[in-house]
Amino acid sequence: MKSFDVWMQAIVNGIALGWLYVLMAMGLTLMLSIMGILQLAHGEIYMMGAFLVYYLTRREIGIYPAIVVSMAAMAVLGVILERVLFRPRPGRDVALTSIVISTGLTLILSSAAVVGFGLYTKSLPPLISGSFDLFGAGVPKDRILAIGFSVVALILLYTFLKRTRLGLAMVASAQNREGSFLKGINPNHMSMAAMAIGCALAALAGALAGSILQLHPYMGSLPMINGLVTIVLGGLGSIPGAVIGGMILGLLNGILPVMFGAAAASVAPLVIVILVLLFRPKGILGHE
Amino acid sequence: MSETKRGRTVAKAAAVVVLVVVVFLMPNILSGNKYWLTILTLLAINVLLVSSLRSVILINEISLGHVGFALIGAYAQALLMMKGGLTFWPSLILSGLLAAAVASLLGHPFLKVRGIYFSILTLLTAETFRLVVYYWTGLTGGSLGLVGVPSPEPVTLFGRTVEFNTVNTYYYLAVGVVVIALLILYHFERAYINFQWRAIRDDSMLAGALGINVVGFKMVNFTISAFMAGISGGLFAAFQHNLSPDTTSRFGVTMSIYLLVYMVVGGQTRFIGPLIGTAVLTLVAEATRSIAEYQPMVTGSIAILVMIFLPMGLAGIPAQIQTWLRKRRLRSAEAPVGGGTER
Known part of the structure; x- marks a missing residue:
């Protein structure tokens, strides 16, 4: 029997991981529902965002300004990528085109990272050091702070999408591209906004992950896959669904390795996804 | 018209004959250069894997998980030969069948969803298989890899014993298996079942309304393609003699x-x-x-x-050049003098 301390840390780690997946899933779901593309290079945007924060903090810039700068830089990169690569071309299959272009981008960005940043793992300075006492178990503070940042970012995104004109226009464009175009909403502008927000969230997730975990040129692929699985679990376009899906995945990834060992834990996401799809093919909170 | 058609058929047949001769004589042409023969053998194995991936395109789905089926095939081949005591050929077939069985189990929930969801699920599947192999150290050697997969056993052919432990001979074995597998895939693409697949590809809802068992035919396609991916994995295992489930590895x-x-x-x-x-x-x-x-x-x-x-x-490219030439010819016929450059 493992001690209470270990369980508590596993749960907190799981929740922190889950929120990272939620952040990744929000960007991916915005791009998937507004642009109809599968952006497989999202994990590389996450990695680039994290490395940008690393190099900024090395230049004596505080970690919080560095995160903001990195989010802004990735948002600009997202707009450029949308304009140059992901703008739909007439007469092409959007799904295949986007998958191939984003995989090509993955190859370019990850090899650029290997060349530019090196293969050694690096780590960011912690957001905050020390731990506090929760029911007699030590919980590191930086995890809680990372969870807090993610929750704040998600609430901001939610209010943006529900309360502002641009956000409502994005939702409308996701629901019905042609209909909203007739109402004067330019789908290309909405795609740009989706890419900008998605890449900024990926940079935030990467920076938070970089302060909890480690930086590596290939660090992006697992969060990207888990972000996609979060979408499938929760249902496309549903923010509460993504939170539920992310929590399920994060807790599974946090607790199961402690309980059953890593081999059994690595099968769990696939099993959960299959179970959910058998009973609810649209995801837990998904709808047509 | 029929004249050019016959000419094209002859040209195609000639190209196939030249290709076969070149492929067959390749070890002699390269005079046994091991480096290039290794690359060519891997190329043949990859062609089979990519062709199996392409056969899923026939039902308008994009699979990102064929690496996972190749991994199942490779580890099944290795473990059946090393620990199961089987010889090369039965374990090659069994490793293909195992990949196909896993695909048919996964096919039912996966093929109910469509489009990008299917790609996501297959990506997750491949990564899951890799992680299981990575962490199941007792069976697979984990991150250290599985070392010492044996070569295929020698075959006595026309009174001569052929060993498959060199690149030179394994090249023929791999190319032979790949060609047979490609012929089978080609047959499916020309067979009656392809009508159902094309109907599903063009409009799966309409195909279902016409009485085609959409999920069933998709599963047949997915299973065949996973079988071929498993075979390619098995060929890879017996060729490379060691397997690794790292992130940067083949899987x-x-x-x-x-x-x-x-x-x-x-x-x-x-x-x-x-x-x-x-x-x-x-x-x-x-x-x-x-x-x-x-x-x-x-x-x-x-x-x-x-x-x-x-x-x-x-x-x-040839088809695109043809349409481009035709357009140019039409344009030059319309604007005979001086107007050829403007659009």
Whole structure:
């Protein structure tokens, strides 16, 4: 029997991981529902965002300004990528085109990272050091702070999408591209906004992950896959669904390795996804 | 018209004959150069894997999980030969069948969802298989890898014993298996079942309304394609003699990406596409070996450029040139003097 301390840390780690997946899933779901593309290079945007924060903090810039700068830089990169690569071309299959272009981008960005940043793992300075006492178990503070940042970012995104004109226009464009175009909403502008927000969230997730975990040129692929699985679990376009899906995945990834060992834990996401799809093919909170 | 058609058939047959002769004599042409024969053998194995990936395109789904089925095939082949005590050929068939069985189990929940969801699920599947192999150290050796997969046992042919423990002979074995597998895949593409697949590809809702068992036929397709991926994995295992489940290994996400790029650069609408794409990009990779760390960048740029400028891939270049020439001829007929350059 493992001690209470270990369980508590596993749960907190799981929740922190889950929120990272939620952040990744929000960007991916915005791009998937507004642009109809599968952006497989999202994990590389996450990695680039994290490395940008690393190099900024090395230049004596505080970690919080560095995160903001990195989010802004990735948002600009997202707009450029949308304009140059992901703008739909007439007469092409959007799904295949986007998958191939984003995989090509993955190859370019990850090899650029290997060349530019090196293969050694690096780590960011912690957001905050020390731990506090929760029911007699030590919980590191930086995890809680990372969870807090993610929750704040998600609430901001939610209010943006529900309360502002641009956000409502994005939702409308996701629901019905042609209909909203007739109402004067330019789908290309909405795609740009989706890419900008998605890449900024990926940079935030990467920076938070970089302060909890480690930086590596290939660090992006697992969060990207888990972000996609979060979408499938929760249902496309549903923010509460993504939170539920992310929590399920994060807790599974946090607790199961402690309980059953890593081999059994690595099968769990696939099993959960299959179970959910058998009973609810649209995801837990998904709808047509 | 029939004259040109017959001419084209003759040209095609001649090209096939030349290709067969060149492939057969390749060890002699290269005078047993081990390096290039290794590359060619891997090329043949990759062509099979990419072709199996392409056969899922026939039902308008994009699989990112064929690396996972290749991994099942490779580890099944290795473990059946090393621990199961089986010989090469039965375990090759069994490893293909195992991959097919896993695919048919996963097919039911996966093929109910469509489009991008299917790609996501297959990506998750491949990564799950890799992680299971990575962590199940007792059976697979984990991150240290599985070392010492035996070569195929020697065969006595016309009173001569052929050993398969050198690259030179394994090349013939691999190419032979790959050609047979490709012929089977080609047969399916020309067989009656392809009508159902095409109906599903063009409009699965309409196909279902016409009484076609959409999920059933999709599952048949997915299972066949996973079988071929498993066979390619088995060939790989017996060729390389050691397997590793690392992120950067053959069974990581990056390889899924490479396979997709091979397919699309070659042209996913043609059967010959995977062969062309894999061959060209393998040659590009060899040409850029001196700048190895930039090599993924080159491949990625080629993929993006092909996707933007050549939607039908390299195999579609002749057709594109034809339409371009026809357009030019029409235009020059319309504007005889001085107006040829404007659009």
